[in-house]
Amino acid sequence: xxxxxxxxxxxxxxxxxxxSEERRITAKLIDxxxxxxxxxxxxxxxxSSLFEFVTKELGISxxxxxxxxxxxxxxxxxxxxxxxxxxxSLSLSNAAKLQSHFxxxxxxxxxxxxxEKKAIAKNAENKSQSECDQxxxxxSPELPKPERTRVLxxxxxxxxxxxxxxxxxxVERLKELLSHSHPNxxxxxxIELLVTNHLTKLEKAKGxxxxxxxxxxxxxxxxxxxxxxxVGIRVALPTAMKQQVWNKANGRCEYVHQxxxxxxxYQLEIDHAYPLALGGSNECSNLKLLCxxxxxxxAIEVLGLAKMSSFRK
Ligand SMILES: [Zn+2]
Numbered sequence: 001x002x003x004x005x006x007x008x009x010x011x012x013x014x015x016x017x018x019x020s021e022e023r024r025i026t027a028k029l030i031d032x033x034x035x036x037x038x039x040x041x042x043x044x045x046x047x048s049s050l051f052e053f054v055t056k057e058l059g060i061s062x063x064x065x066x067x068x069x070x071x072x073x074x075x076x077x078x079x080x081x082x083x084x085x086x087x088x089s090l091s092l093s094n095a096a097k098l099q100s101h102f103x104x105x106x107x108x109x110x111x112x113x114x115x116e117k118k119a120i121a122k123n124a125e126n127k128s129q130s131e132c133d134q135x136x137x138x139x140s141p142e143l144p145k146p147e148r149t150r151v152l153x154x155x156x157x158x159x160x161x162x163x164x165x166x167x168x169x170x171v172e173r174l175k176e177l178l179s180h181s182h183p184n185x186x187x188x189x190x191i192e193l194l195v196t197n198h199l200t201k202l203e204k205a206k207g208x209x210x211x212x213x214x215x216x217x218x219x220x221x222x223x224x225x226x227x228x229x230x231v232g233i234r235v236a237l238p239t240a241m242k243q244q245v246w247n248k249a250n251g252r253c254e255y256v257h258q259x260x261x262x263x264x265x266y267q268l269e270i271d272h273a274y275p276l277a278l279g280g281s282n283e284c285s286n287l288k289l290l291c292x293x294x295x296x297x298x299a300i301e302v303l304g305l306a307k308m309s310s311f312r313k
Contacts, residue, residue, distance in 0.1 A: 020088065027086045030072045037072070043297040046257035048264035070096035074121070077102070078114070081121050089125040094132040098124055101136045104143050237270060241284065245270050249289035255297075264291035271295050275302065 003011065033054065036042060042053035054065040074095050075082045081098075084090035098121055102112055112120065120139065124132050136143075147161040163171075171190065178185060182193065246268075253262040271290045274280035290298060 023086055023088060026068070026092065027082060030068055030075060030082075033068060033072050034076065040297055040300065043255075043293055044257060046255055046260040046262045048253065048262050048266070048291045048293050052263075067092045067096040070099040074099040074102075078117055078121055080118070084121070084125055090121070091129070093129050094124045094127060095121075097129070097132055097136065100146060101140070101143070105140055108143065110140070237282065237287075241282070241287070242270065244284045245287045245289055248284065252289070253291035253294055254288045255290055255294040262291060262294055264293070267292035269295045271298055 006014065033050065036053070037050050042050050042057075045053065045057065047053040047057065050069055051065055054060050054069060055062055058065075060068070071081075071085065071092055075085075077099075081090055081095060085092065085095060098117075101120075102117055105112055120136075123135060127135065145162040147159070149160075150158045152158050171187070174190065175185060178190075178193075182189065185193070249268075251265055251268070253264040253268065255262040268289050269292055271288045272280045272282075273286050273288050276282075280286050
């Protein structure tokens with residue numbers, strides 16, 4: 001198509017058609033993500049979260065993935081917002097902001113009712129991002145702002161977060177008390193001091209090697225016979241056995257789909273590859289290290305989604 005041949009009016013009207021087409025396709029993508037999420041297809045493919053699936057399998061950038069997933073959750077909760085998005089009155093950014101706001105208020109024990117959410121979502125229509133931010137801030141000024149971390153160089157990161165006035169006063173007090181040993185400490189130096197002290201304490205309490213993140217956290221490592229018991233049931237395994245399973249897995253989830261291994265090192269649990277109830281053993285060869293989501297998924301594959309969702313309630 002030769003765009004140069006179009007009159008300005010034609011160019012403008014075609015551009016508007018493309019914009020509305022783009023919204024229609026994004027809404028369709030979100031419908032597909034909803035179905036993928038409900039089927040737990042991302043777990044089957046070896047991703048520990050829907051976000052990881054969208055960024056790595058679909059190649060969508062992190063920010064765009066976050067907005068689409070948050071909008072998907074908003075649309076599940078408030079189906080009317082799908083139409084508002086498709087018609088162009090509710091932007092993807094504002095939809096994602098609304099969802100994050102609802103999650104944050106819930107976390108603080110101030111969950112909104114569906115009716116309240118509907119009214120707030122209606123209010124966010126035809127607003128710019130900053131107008132939407134201002135509206136949400138007025139509704140709950142006490143909510144912390146979203147935290148951000150940005151890579152500045154291979155060895156330096158920038159962190160951005162808000163703290164309460166109360167915590168700020170405590171920080172000032174700490175600076176005063178540390179003024180002899182750490183004169184004029186910056187906030188970054190204070191965080192380094194506090195994190196290092198706390199890590200040393202935790203590592204000592206849990207019997208971990210200092211600075212070694214790949215050793216098992218004995219107190220947190222949960223062993224579940226997921227295929228025979230509801231998720232979260234703990235069965236005692238000797239520490240040496242847990243250590244052996246951990247070393248075998250190199251401290252990483254062992255779920256593999258078509259040669260792709262899950263990369264999660266978060267909330268790892270020990271699973272019986274062959275269920276105890278079916279004659280599986282407690283031998284190391286029958287034990288696998290799985291992230292919490294893949295351990296749950298292993299159980300779902302055996303017991304079925306409906307049965308597992310009743311356990312999870
Ligand atoms: Zn996993």
